[in-house]
Amino acid sequence: MKKNQYLYIIVLVIVIFIVGSIFYLTKYSKNSLSESKAISILKTAYPEFNSYPNNNLPPQSIKTEQDMNGWYVVFVQEGSGKPILGAKCFFVDNDENIRTIGEFNPSIEDIDFSIKTCTK
Structure with a gap:
């Protein structure tokens, strides 16, 4: 049971990081001059x-x-x-x-x- 919880937390952190990176790149990199x-x-x-x-x-x-x-x-x-x-x-x-x-x-x-x- 603990193994599954750790795996769930790791996957969640990775997903949050990816979503945050995509948000940052679309908001700031696109408009940089x-x-x-x-x-x-x-x-x-x-x-x-x-x-x-x-x-x-x-x-x-x-x-x-x-x-x-x-x-x-x-x-x-x-x-x-x-x-x-x-x-x-x-x-x-x-x-x-x-x-x-x-x-x-x-x-x-x-x-x-x-x-x-x-x-x-």
Whole structure:
């Protein structure tokens, strides 16, 4: 009798684990967005960013930060006498919707800014 109870408990634990794994994968993995996909979505919507990143003068770079709901993406125009000439900030959610956060137009002494708010 005890042998059957242990077997029942083991089978039940395995079934719960499998069901939980399937639930997690269908809920979270399906909607996860990769960094490269978020950048690609923005480059498709805004063709002026197709040349980013590059080392031409002035250099252009892309900064990203992952959030549980998607990706913050910033296209940065860098300078030589001025660390940052300007930046345009976006958020791409896991459903591939784009939200414009804003633009950062720094003063001469500004060297850094928040990727989430597009402000210093």
